[in-house]
Amino acid sequence: MITKPLLIQGGRIIDPSQGIDEVGNLVISEGKISRLGSGQASLPGSDYDVLNAEGLIVCPGFIDLHCHLRQPGFEEKETISSGSRAAARGGFTTICCMPNTNPPLDSRATIDYVKSVAASEGAVRVLPIGCISRGRKGKELAEMGELAQAGAIAFSDDGQPLRSSLLMRQAMEYSLAFGLPVIDHCEDTALSEGGQMNEGIIATRLGLCGIPAAAEESIVARDLALAELTGARLHIAHTTTEGSVELIRRAKEKGIRVTAEVTPHHLTLTEEKVLGYNTNAKVNPPLRTKRDIVALIGGLKEGVIDIIATDHAPHTGNDKLSEFALAPFGISGLETALGSLMSLVHAGELTLAMLIAKLTCGPAKIIGTGYGKLGSLETEAPAEVTIFDPNREWLVDTSDFASKGKNTPLNGEKLKGKVMATIYQGKFVYKDESLAIK
């Protein structure tokens, strides 16, 4: 069956990788972007499917450098199938999954398993991240070389930090041969022990053990020192504090090879969401304060923070239906990412182009070129396109989620900005019902 070329007509095309921001047309044929620009809409004699994108944003498919797909081992929380469909609904065409599965992704066999399930059941591209340490136990290095050969795009023991500074140094040095970044979840677990939420007056009011900002910052500082020592690539996962932003800024000024990410929830929600013992707002690192949010947004604008990643961490309803201290950490974030982040654009905090860059060419640069040109609308690139309506208001209803994880503090809230269609390798993997193709 030969499908007709698709003409996406009259949308505002924003591709930060090429510095494009213009109203125009985009043509997809045979799975590739064949034409882009403000020129003539349709060539005579050609027969197109036409998507009217007036008033919509057309941009490269989003890339999420940090999510949890839970397969293998925790399929009741999420699978590669359900998680990748959630990604498609959220406008993501590439997602990188963390290795804290059971068994963890610390061998070629487990990396191959994820890749093969993703190839047969995944809605979008799934790139695995391999463990730093064998079994994520923090004792000895995983076979990082083999993980790299198998297709891991980075190394991380995410969910827990590497306690041993020596092992972290060794991981960084060893990673140099493969050119892949080491991603650290920065948390001094002695300082955060028993912690349930940000340390401060809300934790005091609720009688919950706090996690101080210093628990994150002390490990950020350690890792930056080790990155300087080794010359390795370091990526700081989910930055949440003003102090971390300051540390990373200074490290970048010194030329240390560090990149950093921030999540939509840490950019838009504060610790006050936990009031009432809302286990859906229990996340690690914890939601912080307004002051931290200001610093994080500042960091994004200055380029201190390179990308936005969801840290999508799905859990079952039952997991979260328990005493606050017993509920697991995590927010299901793929399907609300754009809607939450657009609040920053509507508030004038971020430009659309910057937001899109942090979701497309920013993470593409960290992943590198091993999987082709990602995060770009260049012609002849595989057609991976996200179309969203910046002004459409919608109510978050977790019963509509493709993700098995309904655990979000945003359920029932109104967001402004909605993904209307996601195209992966030339095919729609998500399309809002209201969007007509003629």
Add this chain to the structure above:
Amino acid sequence: MREVKQKDELAPEVRPEILATTPVWQHRHILDLDDFAPAEIELVLETTDAMKEVLSRPIKKVPVLRGKTVITLFYEPSTRTRSSFELAAKNLSADVISLSAQASSTVKGESLVDTLATLEALGADIVVMRHSYSGAPYIATRHMRASMVNAGDGWHAHPTQALLDLYTIREHKGGFKGLKAVIIGDIKHSRVARSNIWGLTAMGAEVSVCCPFTLLPAGLDVVQHHFPKVHIEPEIESALCGADVVMTLRLQLERQQSGLLPSIREYVKLYQLTEARLAKAKADAIVLHPGPVNEDIEISLAVAQGPQSVINEQITNGVAVRMALLYLLAGGSR
């Protein structure tokens, strides 16, 4: 919203004039004092007066909770709070069942929500719960129709203890406006301290906290609107200066093991309430302790048993306050 029973429905044994002037009682649950208005606290104290009168009779029993089932569900061991609640419920003629349970992430058992669904199916009208995790009663009330009384949750709240403390203070001081209250001890891990801070400040008292900084919860020194303003006074003699009410807290001895204190010896030296230190407070200051007392650790035996101590009155008043609360909760259900 529930209303207090009409006068004519009241058991004749309870002084009806107390309730005739009752403002609308809006609490279906007693979770903490952070959502109690001063008038509501006043109502509890006035109702407690009536219950104390009941307790002074030769037959200390009234039928106001006849046919009601009160279940006490304790996830933590407790002797005094539990017996206080059970006596209170029995004095009001309720049927009382006592259950002990365990909460743990490692012991996979019946979840809290399931347990409460079971109690409700058994016909519980009021569940009195003690839990080792902060907020457990809040999670529970989202999934139940019965009334919940928080008998202490983690570090968070112990509202019935605070109300019995307030009642005891009122008996001695007549009121709260302008009173200077000092809470000495492990504020960070104390649900008693938190609930008392809400209650005392709501009623117009000034509260100081006195403890080593390792036992002080975060954020009290910042201007904010999430928690009442308290004074922080790490030096015990300055803290006691001019105090009307002195509350000492039980020191959990494991705080030393977890590194929050160098030694119990040093804690005793710096923070024990002694007669010499108590002399800095007003001459008519009263001394409270939620019990059980670690004698000669947070408080000297001489002070605990001395003329200014009201520790035993607290225990007696605890039964009356809990009767008042059970009565007010059940009052709207008919």
